[in-house]
Amino acid sequence: MNYWHLLVNIIRLGLAVSLIFLSIRIIFIQLTFQKTLKNKSLVPYLPSRDIFMKKALTLLKLKPSDMFVDIGSGTGKVLFFASRKYGVNSTGIEIRKILYLFSVFYRFFSFNKRKILILNEDYRNVDLLKFNKIYIFGIPSRMPELVKKFEADLKKGTYIASIIFPIKSSELKLKTKTSVLKRFVYLYKKV
Numbered sequence: 001m002n003y004w005h006l007l008v009n010i011i012r013l014g015l016a017v018s019l020i021f022l023s024i025r026i027i028f029i030q031l032t033f034q035k036t037l038k039n040k041s042l043v044p045y046l047p048s049r050d051i052f053m054k055k056a057l058t059l060l061k062l063k064p065s066d067m068f069v070d071i072g073s074g075t076g077k078v079l080f081f082a083s084r085k086y087g088v089n090s091t092g093i094e095i096r097k098i099l100y101l102f103s104v105f106y107r108f109f110s111f112n113k114r115k116i117l118i119l120n121e122d123y124r125n126v127d128l129l130k131f132n133k134i135y136i137f138g139i140p141s142r143m144p145e146l147v148k149k150f151e152a153d154l155k156k157g158t159y160i161a162s163i164i165f166p167i168k169s170s171e172l173k174l175k176t177k178t179s180v181l182k183r184f185v186y187l188y189k190k191v
């Protein structure tokens with residue numbers, strides 16, 4: 001077999017593996033949506049689109065000394081990006097075991113692994129006090145519960161970036177609302 005055939009076979013294999021991963025991901029997203037309809041305590045898994053994630057992280061003005069958390073971190077996409085781009089201390093809280101395991105696997109290959117912590121927990125059982133920069137991609141029906149947690153746990157001056165869905169609380173002051181693809185990214189500050 002010459003080099004050309006070898007290259008073609010490697011590309012084919014790469015495409016097949018990518019297709020399998022993509023299919024697993026789509027099936028998994030479907031399953032989490034169905035489960036969410038039955039179990040109202042959960043938010044479905046849907047990764048943030050890059051454009052929303054990048055805008056939210058820019059608004060948060062992350063610094064290496066910040067304590068950043070993604071509440072409901074999925075497979076860790078936001079964590080790894082934040083850590084790589086800003087060198088920030090990143091924590092992910094993810095309730096679903098399989099997503100948590102994916103993110104632990106990805107963390108293994110990350111350059112900044114010492115600055116990345118992933119917890120397989122329900123965020124309601126995690127004290128959020130130590131975090132000063134928060135990222136959230138939730139759904140409207142779960143927001144009131146999340147807001148109560150923010151009001152109880154967060155120290156004054158903590159920033160929260162919420163993509164697509166707003167937060168309503170007298171203790172969380174809206175600082176910026178930026179339009180992205182006809183939707184919004186919101187930045188709040190605990191006052």
Ligand SMILES: C[S@@+](CC[C@H](N)C(=O)[O-])C[C@H]1O[C@@H](n2cnc3c(N)ncnc32)[C@H](O)[C@@H]1O
Binds near residue numbers: 044047071078122
């Ligand atoms: C819309 S996805 C966002 C994923 C990731 N943050 C992103 O932006 O790419 C919401 C995630 O929250 C997780 N989740 C739902 N309820 C949770 C809870 N009570 N505690 C921790 N994670 C939760 C889901 O499993 C899901 O992965």
